Each structure stands twice: as structure tokens, then as C-alpha cells.
Amino acid sequence: MTTYNRQLMHNGAKAVRRNAISTLLKNVFGIERLRDGQRRVIDGVLDGLDTLAIMPTGSGKSLCYQIPARIFPGTTVVVSPLISLMKDQLERLIELGIGATQVNSSLTREEENDALEGISSGRYRIVFCTPERLATPEFVATFKPVEVSLVVIDEAHCISKWGHDFRPAYLDLSASIDALGHPPVLALTATATDDVVKDIGKQLGRPKINVINTGIYRPNLHYRVVQATNHDEKYQKALALVQQTGGVGIVYAATVKVAEEMYAILEEAGESVTIYHGKLPAAERKDHQDMFMDGERRVMVATNAFGMGIDKSDTRFVIHLQVPANLEAYYQESGRAGRDGQDAECILLYLQDDKRVQQFFLAKHYPHAAELRALYEAVKELAASGPVPFGRICEVDEDVAASKVKVCLKLLKEGKLLRQNRALDYAPTTARPTQETFDKLADVYSLKQERDREALEQMVAYAVSGFCRWKVLLDYFGDEVEGFQKCCRCDNCLNPPVLLDAIEIRDDEFDKEPEEQPAGPVFEPGAQVRVPKYDVGTVESSAGDEITIAFPDGERRTFMAGFVMPA
Incomplete structure (x- = not known):
């Protein structure tokens, strides 16, 4: 076959694909055309490329897997960190007539058994699950009778130890995906620095992952910082901002205590307000979230436990009562405003003392060399009678959280001291580690602590900067917008400081x-x-x-x- 004929066939296949996408957009999703970024991501996925898509909030990331899921012959598995996010996306797909289900702890036993049977029989095009569920051999085995065409990892920054919302449960994804037959991967996130991009590829075992970055700039978001000299002044300024700003909004606090105090102030002032944080019972959290999402409450006061995947497109303002840990977290949280493309306010109330709150959170207990060595020796002993399941390893020391055990096991795998089979069990390799081996592995998280401290300093630099707020964000993420000098809409652009x-x-x-x-x-x-x-x-x-x-x-x-x- 000549090169010319091969090109004709290639062009013909592209034309068929374009027609299929166009038909799906109009007849199923009710959309006229894709944005450029969506088109590039979908084309990469349909070409079978492992893809990391970095797209700003509200840019339509979900379509980037929903369309391939309809075109591919097999099942698409979507790994999502939050059950509430799965629920929203599942309901939308069912409304569109797309076969989809979810498997998570919110289901009754009967509902779960029905979902698992439907997965094995190929009834569903899209299956939502948590990273914790995909890490279990029993759940992976459910997919054996079917072809898994694509694995989607939502909020992919969670997989990176350099990411602002790192979750140890994501560390098992690489082994689980391999156990599913090594299908292509689509990782989705709104933000990722170069370090996070590299680490996502490394953690997934796909160092040459195709990266499509459509940029972070959203001109409808108007950033400003309001300085405060004490806590009482900060609360009063927050109250005034809520009262003066129309539409629905979110007020974020770094701690439960501050969230509850702000909630009480707003409620006493007669505001239509509810509250969300991790210490509330699950049923109460759900009720409060539903009240906000359904428009029964105008303002949500919350810790960062609320928000990932929240899609209330008419949110007109996001106020931060305390400085976040880094600019990635701030961009993600503030970016929950204005998803409908209309103007929205993103306001940070900055009190210098609030930096200490984040410094306290950053003093996390990362794995030490002695802990790594102890866990390695325990696995080695247990493996004398065969590979060891994760649950059995957790029983070695019940005082150590399962999330920390996952981090330790991942480090030991990266150091080639442990291997993991397709059943997701662990066994030691033939390596002969020394104390220096464990010291070097533990150094990875010492470096993370240092980077966390630097990231907090950069967040503070933003808060006290006199430059265009968008310029600071674009510089931080290494994002270049052609012809951009300043946004002309933030506080520093409108009223340049002396x-x-x-x-x-x-x-x-x-x-x-x-x-x-x-x-x-x-x-x-x-x-x-x-x-x-x-x-x-x-x-x-x-x-x-x-x-x-x-x-x-x-x-x-x-x-x-x-x-x-x-x-």
C-alpha cells in the first residue's frame, strides 16, 4: 500500500470519528461543538494514548471521558475521590440514557450486588468507584469477563505526593490498572505544577504520559485580598462582604472552629446559611450540601472537606477566611465560583497570624526510616508462607493508620524492596537493603515537607503582593497567556497600591x-x-x-x- 493510500485511509478514519463525535454531541449531550481543549483530549484518548488533561474548573472535563466511553466497545472505569461527586455525574448520565453505575459504601448490599452483576455482564458503559474500592482484588476480579477500554482518574493531583490534596488511597492505582489488563489512562485535574505532572506519570507507571494543558486563566474570576489586623475585624469584614455580594457563595475556613464561629455570625445576622465540615455526621453533611445545591440556602460555610467536584455553576463568590496552604489549593477552591462563565468574586481575608494555622497542619508525621524498616521486616516474615494481602499487613500494628501503611508500602515498592502481584498482594524481592537504603527512601518525604513550607511562603507572597493577582497565579503555574500583562479586574489592577x-x-x-x-x-x-x-x-x-x-x-x-x- 502506498503512503498516499495509507494517508487516505487515515483521513477516512478521522472523518468517521469526527462524525461519530458530532452525532453524540448533538443527539446525546445536546451540545453543538467541543472546545479546542476538549477536542485535543478526546482525540488523544481515542488514539489510545495515556493522557493527563490539565483543564480549568468549568471547562467540561467530564465530556473528555464520556464521549470515548460511548465510542469504545468496552467498559470505562472512572476513579473518583468523592461519593457525592459520583452521585452527581451518575444521575446526569442516567438522564442522558447512558448505562452507568457506581460502587461505593453508600450502596445497600442489594444495590451493590446488582451493580457488580451488571458490571460482570457488561451492562454498563461507565462504572464509578473510589480508589479504595479499585484497590481490592475482589472488585478488580469483577471486570474479568469484560473488556476495560479506559480508566479515568478524576482529581488526578491526588495521586502525587507533591499535589496539594495527596491521598494515599491513590497509590495502588498503577497495580490495579495493570490487573485490569493495562488499559489506557485518562487523568484529569484543574491544576498541576511541573513536579506534580512528572509525579503523576511516575506513580501511574506511565512516565511518557501525553500532557494536554489548556491553561488556568479564567477572566470572569475577579481576585482580591482584604487585609485584617485581628480575628474580630476579619469576621466583621467577612460578614460585610457576604451581605454586599449578591448571589450564592461559599465561605471557606481552615479549621472547624473558625467555620462554626463564622456560621454563627452569619446566622445571627439573618443570612440564609448552612455549614459543612468533616466532624458533622455524614447524614447531616449530606442534608446541608443538598440545601445549598438546591438553592434552599444562599451561603455555605465550610472547611475544605466541601468542594472537590462540587458543581454549582451559579456560585457568585468564594471567600477564604484563612490563608490556604498553597496556591494550588487556593486556585482549586476559589475556582468553584463562576463556573457558568459569568463574573464572580474570589476574596481572601488575610490575617498574618493565620499562617501559623497552616504551619501546624504542615507538621504532619511522614514515614521515618525506622518505620519503613519495621514494616519491611514484618512483610518479609509474613511472606514466608506466600504473598501478603494489604489487610494482613495493617494488622501488624493497629496503631498505624492504613493510609500511612499505604505510603510506606509504596516507598518500599519504589525502592524495589517489595513487589506486588496481579492479586494486589505483597512479597519481598531478593534485594538486601541496608540502613542507608531506608534512610534514602524516607528522605523523599523530608523533601516534601520542605516543599510544603516553600509553597506556604508563596501563598503568603500572593496575599501581600501589589501585582496583578492573575499575573501571580499564571507565573506560579508557569502558564503563559498570549499578550497578557494584567487582568485589569483584580484589586491591585483597579487600585494599584503605593x-x-x-x-x-x-x-x-x-x-x-x-x-x-x-x-x-x-x-x-x-x-x-x-x-x-x-x-x-x-x-x-x-x-x-x-x-x-x-x-x-x-x-x-x-x-x-x-x-x-x-x-
């Missing part, structure tokens, strides 16, 4: 007199500096709070001083 000589205040120096405060770092031309995303470079010039740096790759980039540290 530039003052900046000083850097360390946490242990809050109580010092002003004359005792040390001056912030001065970066002279020629100085070696470090920017977390781009590593080490050389200062070329500085103007006010902007520093231009030359990097070894030959590129010159300009950053705010808050993002730059001495090398």
Missing part, C-alpha cells in the same frame, strides 16, 4: 520593635538565587519588587521577590 520598602518578618519576630526587624534579602545583579519551579539562576536586574533572572536553559524570566530565595 510601593513601600518591603521587609521580611520571621515568625519568631512578630513581637520585635520595627527598628529590630531585619531587612529583606537584596538581590544584586550576578547573585545566585533559587526559584522552586525553575531551580537556580543568576540575577540580571531588579526593579522594585520584580527580579529578572537568567536560567541555565538560556531563558530570562521575571518574578516577584517573594518567590525568589538565595541559592
Whole structure:
């Protein structure tokens, strides 16, 4: 066959695909055309490519798997972190006449048995499940009689240890996907830095995953920061913002205590408000979420337990009472506003002391070398009679949380000290580890702690910045928007602050007199500096709070001083 004839056949197949997609869009989904980003993702998936799609909130990520699921002959498995998110998407698919089901802890035994039977018989095109469920050999075995054409991982940043919402349950996905016959993967997220992108590929065992990044810029979101000098002032400013801003909105707090205090203030003021946090009973959380989603309450006060996958498109404002841990989390949470494309307000109330709350959360207990060694020795002993299931390993020390055991097992697998078979059981390899081996594995999470601290500093730099808020976000994510200089809609664009000589205040120096405060770092031309995303470079010039740096790759980039540290 000539090259010309092969090209004709290829073009013909593309034309058939385009027609099939067009028909599905109009007849099933009621949509006239795909956006460019959606088209690129769907084409990659239909070409059989493992794909990571980074698309902003409200850009139609769900269509990127729903259309291939209708075109592929087999079953599409969608891994989702939240049952409420599955429920919303499942109801939508059933309304469209697409065969779909869910398997999670919300089902009765009868409902679950019916779902499992339907999966084995090929009754469903799309199956939703949690990462915890997909990690069980029994559930994976349900798919043996059918072909799994695609595995979708929603909120894929959760799989990365560098991601802002890392969940250990995602660590078993690679082995589970292999056990399903190694089908193509579509990973979906709204945000991912370069480090997170690389780690997602690594954790999935697909280091060359095809990355499609449509950018984060959403011009309908108007960002601003409101400074507060004490907690009472912050609550009063939050109350005023809620009263002055029309439409429905979300008020986020970092702690349950602050959420409950803000809820009480709004309720006493006569606002239509409800509350959501992890300490409420599950049934109460659901009732409160339903009241907000159904329009029975105008305002939702919540911790970050509320929000992932929440799709209330007419949300007109998102207010943060406390600074989040990093800019990824802030973008994700603030991005729940304005999904309908209409203007929306994203407001951060910044009190310097709130940084301490996030510092407390960052002091997590990551695996130590001694714990890794103890777990390895335990698995080695248990494996004397054959591979060891995860549940049996958890019984070794009931004081250690199952989530932490998962992290330890993943590290031991990455260090080639353990292997996992298709039944998802564990066994030691022939490696002969030394203490240095375990020390190096534990260092991975020491590095994560350091990066968490740097990410918090960058979040604070955003809060005190005098530059365009969107410019700060775009620079952080390395996102370049053609012709973009400033958004002209954020607080700093509308009312440029007066530039003052900046000083850097360390946490242990809050109580010092002003004359005792040390001056912030001065970066002279020629100085070696470090920017977390781009590593080490050389200062070329500085103007006010902007520093231009030359990097070894030959590129010159300009950053705010808050993002730059001495090398």
C-alpha cells in the first residue's frame, strides 16, 4: 500500500470519528461543538494514548471521558475521590440514557450486588468507584469477563505526593490498572505544577504520559485580598462582604472552629446559611450540601472537606477566611465560583497570624526510616508462607493508620524492596537493603515537607503582593497567556497600591520593635538565587519588587521577590 493510500485511509478514519463525535454531541449531550481543549483530549484518548488533561474548573472535563466511553466497545472505569461527586455525574448520565453505575459504601448490599452483576455482564458503559474500592482484588476480579477500554482518574493531583490534596488511597492505582489488563489512562485535574505532572506519570507507571494543558486563566474570576489586623475585624469584614455580594457563595475556613464561629455570625445576622465540615455526621453533611445545591440556602460555610467536584455553576463568590496552604489549593477552591462563565468574586481575608494555622497542619508525621524498616521486616516474615494481602499487613500494628501503611508500602515498592502481584498482594524481592537504603527512601518525604513550607511562603507572597493577582497565579503555574500583562479586574489592577520598602518578618519576630526587624534579602545583579519551579539562576536586574533572572536553559524570566530565595 502506498503512503498516499495509507494517508487516505487515515483521513477516512478521522472523518468517521469526527462524525461519530458530532452525532453524540448533538443527539446525546445536546451540545453543538467541543472546545479546542476538549477536542485535543478526546482525540488523544481515542488514539489510545495515556493522557493527563490539565483543564480549568468549568471547562467540561467530564465530556473528555464520556464521549470515548460511548465510542469504545468496552467498559470505562472512572476513579473518583468523592461519593457525592459520583452521585452527581451518575444521575446526569442516567438522564442522558447512558448505562452507568457506581460502587461505593453508600450502596445497600442489594444495590451493590446488582451493580457488580451488571458490571460482570457488561451492562454498563461507565462504572464509578473510589480508589479504595479499585484497590481490592475482589472488585478488580469483577471486570474479568469484560473488556476495560479506559480508566479515568478524576482529581488526578491526588495521586502525587507533591499535589496539594495527596491521598494515599491513590497509590495502588498503577497495580490495579495493570490487573485490569493495562488499559489506557485518562487523568484529569484543574491544576498541576511541573513536579506534580512528572509525579503523576511516575506513580501511574506511565512516565511518557501525553500532557494536554489548556491553561488556568479564567477572566470572569475577579481576585482580591482584604487585609485584617485581628480575628474580630476579619469576621466583621467577612460578614460585610457576604451581605454586599449578591448571589450564592461559599465561605471557606481552615479549621472547624473558625467555620462554626463564622456560621454563627452569619446566622445571627439573618443570612440564609448552612455549614459543612468533616466532624458533622455524614447524614447531616449530606442534608446541608443538598440545601445549598438546591438553592434552599444562599451561603455555605465550610472547611475544605466541601468542594472537590462540587458543581454549582451559579456560585457568585468564594471567600477564604484563612490563608490556604498553597496556591494550588487556593486556585482549586476559589475556582468553584463562576463556573457558568459569568463574573464572580474570589476574596481572601488575610490575617498574618493565620499562617501559623497552616504551619501546624504542615507538621504532619511522614514515614521515618525506622518505620519503613519495621514494616519491611514484618512483610518479609509474613511472606514466608506466600504473598501478603494489604489487610494482613495493617494488622501488624493497629496503631498505624492504613493510609500511612499505604505510603510506606509504596516507598518500599519504589525502592524495589517489595513487589506486588496481579492479586494486589505483597512479597519481598531478593534485594538486601541496608540502613542507608531506608534512610534514602524516607528522605523523599523530608523533601516534601520542605516543599510544603516553600509553597506556604508563596501563598503568603500572593496575599501581600501589589501585582496583578492573575499575573501571580499564571507565573506560579508557569502558564503563559498570549499578550497578557494584567487582568485589569483584580484589586491591585483597579487600585494599584503605593510601593513601600518591603521587609521580611520571621515568625519568631512578630513581637520585635520595627527598628529590630531585619531587612529583606537584596538581590544584586550576578547573585545566585533559587526559584522552586525553575531551580537556580543568576540575577540580571531588579526593579522594585520584580527580579529578572537568567536560567541555565538560556531563558530570562521575571518574578516577584517573594518567590525568589538565595541559592
